[in-house]
Every structure is written in structure tokens, then in C-alpha cells.
Amino acid sequence: MPVVTDHDAVPLTPVYTIVISENDEASVDGHPVDKLPGQDARAAALANIQERAARLDRPVRVTAKEPDGSSWPLIVDYDGEVTPLDHPHPAPPTPPAARPAPEQPPAPAAPVHLPPPTGEPVIPGPARAAGDVDWMAPLPPEYQEMLDAVKAAEQAGNLAAAEVAAQDLEDALEDAFGPAHPYTVNVVAVRASFAVRRAAWAIGLELHMRAAWLRHDQQAPREETLRLARNAHFCWKHLVAPSRKHPGTHNQAEAQRRVQDLLRMLRHVGVEPIIIATTEEWAAKLLPVAS
Incomplete structure (x- = not known):
């Protein structure tokens, strides 16, 4: 895939932050990144960002921070293509203040479900299945x-x-x-x-x-x-x-x-x-x- 040329087409959020330490360790948004044997920190961090881009099915914005304190705005696509930017990522627009919601009667109690999975890479799924099989039905x-x-x-x-x-x-x-x-x-x-x-x-x-x-x-x-x-x-x-x-x-x-x-x-x-x-x-x- 070619380098991303239309920078404005890449959504302003999320902006992931890669930090490379002096001892060649990497983190993404504060979470340590595991390295393959023989892999350096930058390659491991970019592989982590590639997976995130793949899940979103589009390029993503990244700020890479080096051990010397320098900072580099990048765009990274799921195929690993890295596009350096010559300017910081634009700040996303400030959302308008939300109007207070009208008071609602309390919702009825939800049926008891199994506790949801809580491993680190959690991504919520939809509430119901298609067809006549209800994957969210409570147990008998x-x-x-x-x-x-x-x-x-x-x-x-x-x-x-x-x-x-x-x-x-x-x-x-x-x-x-x-x-x-x-x-x-x-x-x-x-x-x-x-x-x-x-x-x-x-x-x-x-x-x-x-x-x-x-x-x-x-x-x-x-x-x-x-x-x-x-x-x-x-x-x-x-x-x-x-x-x-x-x-x-x-x-x-x-x-x-x-x-x-x-x-x-x-x-x-x-x-x-x-x-x-x-x-x-x-x-x-x-x-x-x-x-």
C-alpha cells in the first residue's frame, strides 16, 4: 500500500503514543509492548500499532517519543507503512456541551448474565445474535x-x-x-x-x-x-x-x-x-x- 498522501482523511482520533526508553523498551499509551527475540523496541511498537490499525480497518495517527525527548507525528497503516508528518497532529474539535438529560424513570432490572470476559484486550460485542439464537439470553x-x-x-x-x-x-x-x-x-x-x-x-x-x-x-x-x-x-x-x-x-x-x-x-x-x-x-x- 502506498504512503498515505491525504493526511486530512485520517480521523483525528485516536492518537496513539509510542514511547521508546533508553534501555530499548517500548510502550503504547503507557502499556509495555512485548518484543520478539532479537526484535528492537521500535519494530515491536509499530507491530502493535499495525494490529490496532487493522482492527479499525484504516490508518491511525501516532506520536512517537524518542529517548532524547524528541517527538515525531506519524501516520501508520495496517500494512506497516509509516508516513512522517511535518506538523503536529491537529487537535480534535471540542464537542459542544451536552444539555442535561430530562429525568427518566429508573430502568427495569436487567436479567442476570454471566460475568463478561475481562482480559486485557477487551472489545465489547453486540448485544444480540441474528436469527433465532440469542447469545445474550440469561441462563435458566x-x-x-x-x-x-x-x-x-x-x-x-x-x-x-x-x-x-x-x-x-x-x-x-x-x-x-x-x-x-x-x-x-x-x-x-x-x-x-x-x-x-x-x-x-x-x-x-x-x-x-x-x-x-x-x-x-x-x-x-x-x-x-x-x-x-x-x-x-x-x-x-x-x-x-x-x-x-x-x-x-x-x-x-x-x-x-x-x-x-x-x-x-x-x-x-x-x-x-x-x-x-x-x-x-x-x-x-x-x-x-x-x-
Whole structure:
């Protein structure tokens, strides 16, 4: 793809901020960026921005800050093309002051749902599925006690116990409705989120892949399916590379063992090509490291 020439056509927001430190570490909007073995900080940060651009399906604005204090406005596209600008990014227009909303009667209580996944790369999905399958329907009342056990453990901060309780709930739903029913698959997604929060990357990878594949085959709301697929990629990257936030949780042998399963799922679901390409690139560098 050629360099972006129509700068004004690129939306003014978001503007991502890359910071490169003197010890060759990178962050995007304050969040550390993991590097491939042998990869420098700038390349890792730009790969992170490429994925963000791919999810938006358009170029994005970036401010890159160097260790010497210099700052560079850039436009980055999903194919990695970087366009330097000779002027700062324009400030977005100030939105007009909102008028106070008229007082409304309290909304009726919403039905009880499973706790939503809360891993780091969360992107909310649409509320309802097309057709006659409602992926947001609450569980039947006879499963409420088991659901309450999941919520109680999660609210107490005991994620391991919450995951066990969710496994019990999943088993009961699978026996009653089958492994591909929305009730069952939604609980698989909840278990996946607990695994991510515990930095149990191999478990999170397996559960996210399973949930994404099953949802895709049933034409569930696509944005949530893509979120699960992206989160599987997120878990796999943490198996590949040591994480400053979760030291000692990577496992390159397991990453090498599961990479073809991950790639099959990513292609099956149809995630952004840059995510597939990034996985292939990491896998190619992983093979000699793990051998």
C-alpha cells in the first residue's frame, strides 16, 4: 500500500503514543509492548500499532517519543507503512456541551448474565445474535445457584475457585444442552477470561480458541467472536515471550506445539490478516529458539 498522501482523511482520533526508553523498551499509551527475540523496541511498537490499525480497518495517527525527548507525528497503516508528518497532529474539535438529560424513570432490572470476559484486550460485542439464537439470553433459573458460585468466587478475588466453579457450570450445561449451545460456549468464554487474569496462558489459549471456533460456526455476533480470536493470539504471544508483568509464565515449547492450531482457528474465523501474519512471523522466529 502506498504512503498515505491525504493526511486530512485520517480521523483525528485516536492518537496513539509510542514511547521508546533508553534501555530499548517500548510502550503504547503507557502499556509495555512485548518484543520478539532479537526484535528492537521500535519494530515491536509499530507491530502493535499495525494490529490496532487493522482492527479499525484504516490508518491511525501516532506520536512517537524518542529517548532524547524528541517527538515525531506519524501516520501508520495496517500494512506497516509509516508516513512522517511535518506538523503536529491537529487537535480534535471540542464537542459542544451536552444539555442535561430530562429525568427518566429508573430502568427495569436487567436479567442476570454471566460475568463478561475481562482480559486485557477487551472489545465489547453486540448485544444480540441474528436469527433465532440469542447469545445474550440469561441462563435458566435452575443454574442460578451455580452461576452465583462463579460470581461469588470472582468477586472475592479467588480466580482459581471461580474457574473451577465455571468448569462445573460448563459441564452441567454441556450435559443438558450440548458443547456448542450458546449457554455452554458463553461459560467457556468466561473461563477463558479467568485464565487470562491468572496469566494461565496455555489454558486461556485453548479456551479462547474453542469458544471462537464454536461461535463462528454458529454465526454468532461477529465482533465478540473476533474478540475471542484476538485474545487467543494475545495468550499465545505471552507463551512465546517473557512478560515483565507476569515473569516466568511463558512456555515456548507449548507455544510451538499449539501455533498451527492457533493459525487454523485465526484463518477459520477470519481475523485481520495482520494478526495472522504477526503469528506466522513470531512462529518462524520461535522455531529455532525452541529447538
